[in-house]
Amino acid sequence: MSSDAPVGARPPAGKTFFGHPRALSTLFLTEMWERFSFYGMRAILVLYLTAAVADGGLDLGESSANAVYGTYNAMVYLMALPGGWVADRLIGARRSVLWGGVVIAAGHYVMAIPTGWSVFAGMALIVLGTGLLKPNISTMVGDLYERDSPRRDAGFSIFYMGINLGAFIAPLITGFLGEKINWHLGFGAAAVGMTFGVLQYVLGRRNLGEAGARPADPLLGADRRRALTRVGVASVVVLAVLLVLLVAGWFTVDTVVNLLTVVTVLVTVGYFARILTDWEISGTERSRMKAYVWLFLFAASFWLIYDQAGSVLNIFAADQTDRSVGGFTFPASWLQSVNPILIIIGAPLAAALWLKLGHRVSTPTKFAVGLVLNGLSFVLMAAAAQAAVGGDLVSPLWLVAVYAIQVAGELSLSPVGLSATTKLAPVKYASQMLGLWFLATAVGDAIGGQVARLAGTWSQPVYFLTFGLASVVLGLAAVMFTRQIRHLMAGIH
Template sequence: MTTTNSNEAFGHPKGLIYLFFAELWERFSFYGMRALLVLYMTKQLLFTDDMAFGVYAAYMSLVYVTPMIGGILADKILGFRKAILLGGVLMALGHFFLTFEHPIFFYGSLGLIIVGNGFFKPNISTFVGDLYQKGDTRRDSGFTIFYLGINLGAAIAPLACAWFAETYGWHYGFVLAGIGMVAGLLVFNKGLKNNVFEDKGLVPNQEIYDSKWLGLNRGKLITILAFLSVPAFALVIKFHEFEHYLVWIISMFLIGYIFYILSTVNADEKKRLIVAVYFTVLYTLFSAIFEQAGSSLTLFADRNVNLVGMDAAGTNSINAGFIILFAIPFSMLWTFLSKRKKNPNSPIKFGLGLMFLGLGFLIFALSAQSIDEFARTSMMYLVLGYLVLTIGELFLSPIGLSKMTELSPLKYVSFIMGVWFSANFYGHFFAGKIAKLTTVTQGETNVFTKGFFGDITEFITGITPEIAMKNGDNFQQLFSYVSVYASFGVISIGVGLLAILIAPIIKKMMIDIH
């Protein structure tokens, strides 16, 4: 079913345009800072690789756990509009405070961004789904266009922020990221003033919102508590080695709340919710491998790739650049295939997404076949690997965003969107563990250089531990990277094949959802 009315532009609701640009600028700020973070820690703050990966993984994982809380608060009290505005303000402050080189400001800034993202990220994505009626065939296309906005920001930001950081100093790069967040807020606010969202995204129950506790209405109280929670998240990042305790706490909360939802919904909604959890588990694996991009792949590019035309921070824009090229063609492809009833169903798309991801990392590993005397590889492999895993991302990530809004029971939609983003929490937590496998200790090798995976690594890269150690530190570091990439590439392809095999069972549980 496709609905049309006067409040549309380019075949989609007008609100999509404003959410597209608001998300574009928000992601500009987020990915601009992310591209600088590991390099800033290792080069300016002089953190070890191990410590930088730990801080980065803790920060990036927490950024994706707070959306569960922000989703619940938007569902019950705030509504999408107020949650997005609150989140944007917190994130803008976080980026600007990074300009002060002091541990309190460094960890506090990361805490502000974590809390702000919790209010902003799940609710703007859910807001997109709210623009379309259930069964609207434009939904997947709309989310793919929205995903283009995410990646326009993600493509421009690393190049722009890296140039400012390189030319004027690290802190100017962070300032530019903050300006991007302010721009996103202004675009969203303009959409509110122009009433393009009509009656969507408002406070769900004004009476509950206005009810008093400690002399304040619940809406204002949430704002105060949001700011007060920042030091707690800053401390978790500071003492990131204890983050696994938080993983257990969040896991118990998630499992408990999902079982609660299962007890309140009908049989069809139960099946769909189980599928939403299944998709989230697959996305967790995807995220854990894919998110080497901001950590170990950035250092791999810096140390072991002959870069042309950009620095290591700028390589973070390659993936987003390919999404810009392919998002609209993929959006048109899904619409084209739907009209001919040949559009692969979502479980198959998830399996294909994982297989393309794995192939991309095999290409990164294959780059070892072309190393020079300085243990540096051709940039061609880096670009080609990013191209292939980007195709995998387009099969999986925007489709997952779209399906969460369809699979979740209506009154829990923002929470379920938060559950979807929890895949990034777990993904980044495990991505940090994977990245740490690439760190080099003199005379030692990682677990993927021996046995079955060692054979795979040798077959793909042509390098053995003995060859790497004989040729010095640079070769040993390169071997550490490519052995991990080859092994996780194979794992991803294997899980993708399994997902395709069981796709008919999963599709049946989705009832009438494609």
């Protein structure tokens, strides 16, 4: 094992999973069921929020619903940061994944209660649980490989395929139950999926060896008590702020969404500042973190556009596409399964490609390709929106083509970004760096939720074309700075 491998990383020996450590199968299936629950709920969330009360929805305006959706996604990924801290300093990645799964399942069961308040209460629990599970299960995947092994990208691509297997199945089930029968029944199906995930993880933990068994940098004695006190004080402050908003009559959807967007950006800036000024990390680690800042900005810009699939594009699917096949009108949320099935097909190809190319194509170049493709998808979406001007229903194949382009971009950026994060991470911040990677999605989704408000005021063709071209330009700019970023990465490819 190399000297710069993550703390606690001891890849278990024994049978393999597609040529990779057997433990990858346990983490693969756990993540599959967690993503089933997450994407199953997400596929119908905006549709439920905007549905009329008579149809069992909350009758929230599209602008606010899009912002809620973006902020919810942002909070899911923002909480990955404290979730990584809990694993690194308190209980280890393995137990964090277990308790995270239990809390997520509880949140989905709360959402299944047929009342309006249950949805927001359930989302709060899911946010907390996903923060514990999401970064730490990815850290455990990284623990199975040497720091700069070429097989590492391939392993993360296979793991990514498990994510999308759950994401593919989920909308087909929750979408039919939610749109055709009852919204809360759809949320209940997501709860059952997460329950399967927890059970599978408990039964398969024997395969994990030492991966995630202990905290990377545990807090002990007085330091532990001091940290827990600060957590308690922070929790009281948050509750006090919410109480003030409630008493003052400012506790509205838009106020909370705007506040959380600001918090997400401030937390990001503060956390990068903390790592870069930490005297305990080496000069090489600091240089790699400077490179990571650029990768982070590219990733946030990518998710700003990409994750509108569940909000702006989902509403477009519901209102402006012809979904009738043989007299049956299929649920709009079923189109949310297109993206993951394409990734299921493409992920093994991407894994083989990265393994074959080895270090010949750098991580920054892969990110640039992802940005350009993501932008081109919105340029195509502008053409689809133009075809729908005047109230005509367009073929859902427009959305299929848009998702296909986005998938190519995602496979160039997302699994590669996961792997790059574990390679560039200072040892002291092993699990927290995975939280920081997911914070890129949080920033993108939080700002994207605010940007999505413009979809209700701008013409759709102008909206999609503007942000599509912006992403293409950013991707081309990223290509120009590839050499400088690689230099900062200090030998990491």
